[in-house]
Amino acid sequence: MNNEIENKCKKAHDAAGHLAVLGTKQKNEALKGIAAALDKARTHILSENKKDIEAGIKKGLSKALIERLTLNDKRIDSMIEGIEQVVSLPDPVGEVIENFKRPNGLKIKKVRVPIGTIAIIYESRPNVTVDAAVLCIKAGNCVVLKGGSDAINSNIAIAGIIAEAAYSKGIPDGAISLIGTTDREDVKELLSKKQYIDCVIPRGSAGLINMVIENSRIPVIETGVGNCHAYVERTADLKMAEEIVFNAKVQRPSVCNAIETLLVDEEIAGAFLPKIAERLKNAGVEIRGCERTRAILPGIRSAAEDDWYAEYLDLIIAVKIVRNTDEAIEHISRYGSHHSETMITKNKKEAEKFTSRLDSAAVYVNASTRFTDGFEFGLGAEIGISTQKLHARGPMGLKELTSYKYVVQGNGQVRK
Amino acid sequence: MNNEIENKCKKAHDAAGHLAVLGTKQKNEALKGIAAALDKARTHILSENKKDIEAGIKKGLSKALIERLTLNDKRIDSMIEGIEQVVSLPDPVGEVIENFKRPNGLKIKKVRVPIGTIAIIYESRPNVTVDAAVLCIKAGNCVVLKGGSDAINSNIAIAGIIAEAAYSKGIPDGAISLIGTTDREDVKELLSKKQYIDCVIPRGSAGLINMVIENSRIPVIETGVGNCHAYVERTADLKMAEEIVFNAKVQRPSVCNAIETLLVDEEIAGAFLPKIAERLKNAGVEIRGCERTRAILPGIRSAAEDDWYAEYLDLIIAVKIVRNTDEAIEHISRYGSHHSETMITKNKKEAEKFTSRLDSAAVYVNASTRFTDGFEFGLGAEIGISTQKLHARGPMGLKELTSYKYVVQGNGQVRK
Numbered sequence: 119m120n121n122e123i124e125n126k127c128k129k130a131h132d133a134a135g136h137l138a139v140l141g142t143k144q145k146n147e148a149l150k151g152i153a154a155a156l157d158k159a160r161t162h163i164l165s166e167n168k169k170d171i172e173a174g175i176k177k178g179l180s181k182a183l184i185e186r187l188t189l190n191d192k193r194i195d196s197m198i199e200g201i202e203q204v205v206s207l208p209d210p211v212g213e214v215i216e217n218f219k220r221p222n223g224l225k226i227k228k229v230r231v232p233i234g235t236i237a238i239i240y241e242s243r244p245n246v247t248v249d250a251a252v253l254c255i256k257a258g259n260c261v262v263l264k265g266g267s268d269a270i271n272s273n274i275a276i277a278g279i280i281a282e283a284a285y286s287k288g289i290p291d292g293a294i295s296l297i298g299t300t301d302r303e304d305v306k307e308l309l310s311k312k313q314y315i316d317c318v319i320p321r322g323s324a325g326l327i328n329m330v331i332e333n334s335r336i337p338v339i340e341t342g343v344g345n346c347h348a349y350v351e352r353t354a355d356l357k358m359a360e361e362i363v364f365n366a367k368v369q370r371p372s373v374c375n376a377i378e379t380l381l382v383d384e385e386i387a388g389a390f391l392p393k394i395a396e397r398l399k400n401a402g403v404e405i406r407g408c409e410r411t412r413a414i415l416p417g418i419r420s421a422a423e424d425d426w427y428a429e430y431l432d433l434i435i436a437v438k439i440v441r442n443t444d445e446a447i448e449h450i451s452r453y454g455s456h457h458s459e460t461m462i463t464k465n466k467k468e469a470e471k472f473t474s475r476l477d478s479a480a481v482y483v484n485a486s487t488r489f490t491d492g493f494e495f496g497l498g499a500e501i502g503i504s505t506q507k508l509h510a511r512g513p514m515g516l517k518e519l520t521s522y523k524y525v526v527q528g529n530g531q532v533r534k
Numbered sequence: 535m536n537n538e539i540e541n542k543c544k545k546a547h548d549a550a551g552h553l554a555v556l557g558t559k560q561k562n563e564a565l566k567g568i569a570a571a572l573d574k575a576r577t578h579i580l581s582e583n584k585k586d587i588e589a590g591i592k593k594g595l596s597k598a599l600i601e602r603l604t605l606n607d608k609r610i611d612s613m614i615e616g617i618e619q620v621v622s623l624p625d626p627v628g629e630v631i632e633n634f635k636r637p638n639g640l641k642i643k644k645v646r647v648p649i650g651t652i653a654i655i656y657e658s659r660p661n662v663t664v665d666a667a668v669l670c671i672k673a674g675n676c677v678v679l680k681g682g683s684d685a686i687n688s689n690i691a692i693a694g695i696i697a698e699a700a701y702s703k704g705i706p707d708g709a710i711s712l713i714g715t716t717d718r719e720d721v722k723e724l725l726s727k728k729q730y731i732d733c734v735i736p737r738g739s740a741g742l743i744n745m746v747i748e749n750s751r752i753p754v755i756e757t758g759v760g761n762c763h764a765y766v767e768r769t770a771d772l773k774m775a776e777e778i779v780f781n782a783k784v785q786r787p788s789v790c791n792a793i794e795t796l797l798v799d800e801e802i803a804g805a806f807l808p809k810i811a812e813r814l815k816n817a818g819v820e821i822r823g824c825e826r827t828r829a830i831l832p833g834i835r836s837a838a839e840d841d842w843y844a845e846y847l848d849l850i851i852a853v854k855i856v857r858n859t860d861e862a863i864e865h866i867s868r869y870g871s872h873h874s875e876t877m878i879t880k881n882k883k884e885a886e887k888f889t890s891r892l893d894s895a896a897v898y899v900n901a902s903t904r905f906t907d908g909f910e911f912g913l914g915a916e917i918g919i920s921t922q923k924l925h926a927r928g929p930m931g932l933k934e935l936t937s938y939k940y941v942v943q944g945n946g947q948v949r950k
Contacts, residue, residue: 135867139890220912224901233923234893312747316923331728331751337924338753358946365948451551473941474555477650485640485944494949495940496636507649507732507937508753509925521923524911525889528901530774532781533910 122297123307129292130235130260131314136290138232138258142209145256148287152252153201155283156276160194166275167244174268182372187242187269197248200499204252207498210517211258225527230520232258234316237308238501239330241322242266247276250321251294253501255284257519260293262315264308266322267300274298309334321502324429339509341502344374344457345429346487349446349472351463352385358484359462360394365486366460368401372431374503375458375490379426379436381446384410387439391415403433410439426453443468447475454478457505458487479505479512538713539723545708546651546676547730552706554648554674558625561672564703568668569617571699572692576610582691583660590684598788603658603685613664616915620668623914626933627674641943646936648674650732653724654917655746657738658682663692666737667710669917671700673935676709678731680724682738683716690714725750737918740845755925757918760790760873761845762903765862765888767879768801774900775878776810781902782876784817788847790919791874791906795842795852797862800826803855807831819849826855842869859884863891870894873921874903895921895928 156163167189174184216228236259238250247265254261265273277296285291297304309318312335320330324343331338348366350359366377382390391414395405405411406421415437425436426449440446443461450459460482461472469483480490490512492500497515504510510518572579583605590600632644652675654666663681670677681689693712701707713720725734728751735755736746747754764782766775782793798806807830811821821827822837831853841852842865856862859877866875876898877888885899896906906928908916913931920926926934 135891135893138893218912220910224905226911231893335747337922339924355946361946361948369949475551477551477554477647478939480940480942482942482944485942485947486949488949489640489942489947490940494636495642496634506753508755511937512940521927523894524896524906524928526896526898526901526905528898530771530777531901531905532777533785533902533904 120299120304120307122299123304123311126292126295126297127235127262127308127311127314130262130295133290133293134232134234134260137255137260137293138211138234140258140288142211144288145209145258146205148284148289149201149205149252149256151283151287152280153198155279156194156248157198159275159279160191163194163272163275163279164189166271169271170269177268179268183242183268187244187272189244189272193245197245200249201252204256204499207256207516209256210520215522222531223529224531227525228522229525230517231523233519233521235260235262235314236519237262237264237315237318237336239264239305239308239318239320239322239326240266241326242268244269244272244276246321247273247296248280249499250501251277251280253499253516253519255289255294257516259519261295262308263294263296264305265296270298270300305329306333309336312336319502339502339504339514340506341504342374342457343429343455343505344376344503345379345427345453345455346375346377346457347379347381347450347454347459348377348487349381349440349443349450349459349461350383350386350390351443351446351461351465351468352383353464353468354386354462355464356386356390356393359390360397362460362462362484362486363394364397364401366488367398367403367435368433369486369488371433374429375487376431377435377460377487378428378430379438379453381438381440381449382411384439384441387411388414391437398435401433403435406434406436408438411437429455443471447472450476450478455505457503458482458490460485460487479503536715536720536723538715539720539727542708542711542713543651543678543724543727543730546678546711549706549709550648550650550676553671553676553709554627554650556674556704558627560704561625561674562621564700564705565617565621565668565672567699567703568696569614571695572610572664573614575691575695576607579610579688579691579695580605582687585687586685593684595684599658599684603660603688605660605688609661613661616665617668620672620915623672623932625672626936631938638947639945640947643941644938645941646933647939649935649937651676651678651730652935653678653680653731653734653752655680655721655724655734655736655738655742656682657742658684660685660688660692662737663689663712664696665915666917667693667696669915669932669935671705671710673932675935677711678724679710679712680721681712686714686716721745722749725752728752735918755918755920755930756922757920758790759845759871759921760792760919761795761843761869761871762791762793762873763795763797763866763870763875764793764903765797765856765859765866765875765877766799766802766806767859767862767877767881767884768799769880769884770802770878771880772802772806772809775806776813778876778878778900778902779810780813780817782904783814783819783851784849785902785904787849790845791903792847793851793876793903794844794846795854795869797854797856797865798827799862800855800857803827804830807853814851817849819851822850822852824854827853845871859887863888866892866894871921873919874898874906876901876903895919
């Protein structure tokens, strides 16, 4: 047993009751204090981050991973801006969600309350340390952070600064902590602390998320695996379709709301595919197609069964020609990850079929899937995108970090 | 691997997309068909139930368990009435929960949808087979039932009648099934079917619920462990306090929303305890007290540490004298199960402290905890009472058996 984990979880749990009843003003003051402290500690943060970068280079991490790991003044600026944004958001805690009176006179209020203590398990992006802590605190939750081992020095520095600043502004001691070890077994230990932790949110690769699901005794909110689709139906404005497909694939291919498969109605495949293919190729996208696609786009690689399941997160796209909307829905239902799908069409009836029958967190008509995002949906912030159906689905903001309780006022009612 | 489980889960999952889009009228017709079929099959149900009762008596099941297992015409009547009630409830599916437009013109609707496929794992009450199936279907969900082995013949008969009647009225084949084996390993197998099942709801003892949490890879909604409290504060109307405490303990001691511990403010302990003690004793309740309680009620048994944690579900009550509301809150926070608590008081400020600081699904002022119930809260039906904080808390009705998705209408928007 790792005593650090036991102690930090217990302390967070003990602090949760006190944090839950703090007022909005006090929580906001603490957030402002955190922003100021990060601003003041830039030199320290950057020097600790440098240790991680040097260790990463020695270890042979890919350029992309080093780039994700790297902090600089601009990135610290955007952490601070992020905090200021969260300060400006309404506090979800205390909202009366429902308010009703029963025939026996009982007055029942359903009131929004914090979840309690949340564990966030993530990979090597040190900015998540700030985002996660700040969102949890604003929603009245204690947080136990477990970041990736490659960012350990950066994370320890950042979490230390955050906690110290928060506690000096009245956030209860123990409310924010980081498990400062790099042993993967420690994640399993953390996932067994059901008596202290109310919810676990993993953020990162499918491998990390599956490991958390396999090992957790605590309720998990799954986030982010996205095998998203665009379907170009026969009545589509083909120029619009081209813009949407290109945007959804190319604008930021490494994120979960980018598309991985393009489905094209057979009626317009001959007209649409050569145009979009040229544009995608010019942007460096590799196309893998079904046999009918390859008849129109000779020279592209053949798509295998695995391609339909793939979340490439890269400049690769799988393309399939389908007979109609029904076949598009069938394909997405079978191979998709229920994240985000879009249909480009002018046919309202077909669009209605697509949006009602597809079981995905976000279903679009005539827009890019890249909008599945807390900021784009107007939630003001985002702790992740849920791909499960319990508790929260799609982008999760402050409200999704809360629960509720019933407060019942009587005048002596007993049950008959 | 048990092929029956794999096949039934897969069939339910395949049916879920079709059931999700059925209209309210069609679902209600199916529910009425189920009620009629149960009515018609009374003889068959009762003769299958007799097999279970005889096996149970042979096995030496307690009188209480045999009584829970036993069906008769009156109990079948109330199953049928329960179905009629669910028919009359509004269909939660399709409700537009939120509807907003973003500055870029995207129109976003948050629409209520079924969860998908739900597994219900329960002990030996055959009426749960009907309740669970009917509530799941009304909310558009497929259901895989796994009842207790002692009721296996009754459950197979009932589930068979329900499924046949539902399918003949257009519910997709495979939407309702019961795992007809009695091997406990089969529960573990069911809990591994994450690819088919969206949610597991265990109903029954703490042992069953813990087993499900330990073994499930599927999100679980915990239900029902209730170590509930009543706190009689110094300003309480003592007659009202007596009525509430008596009702919460005695009216139905075997259920989760009955109280297990009574906390009494030291200021009124001398006046209150002898009266309530006499009334409880006359109703056959055993009292176990702290030392100060025993000074007022000589002859009662001493409460041990374990008593404060106990969910007796029986005519036993633990009694503790506390200095004030703070100590009552501390005690409940430490030993309680976060289900339901009540405070009897005339002091609004103290009541506000109690309701805001206690982290329980339902917190009452001047009413019995026995009201924590889907029917009493006006939900119209109840699949269980959640004691966790994700997804649903407290009584769960039809709405709590749903999720949501985002349907986004654009006119060519792409992300910058």
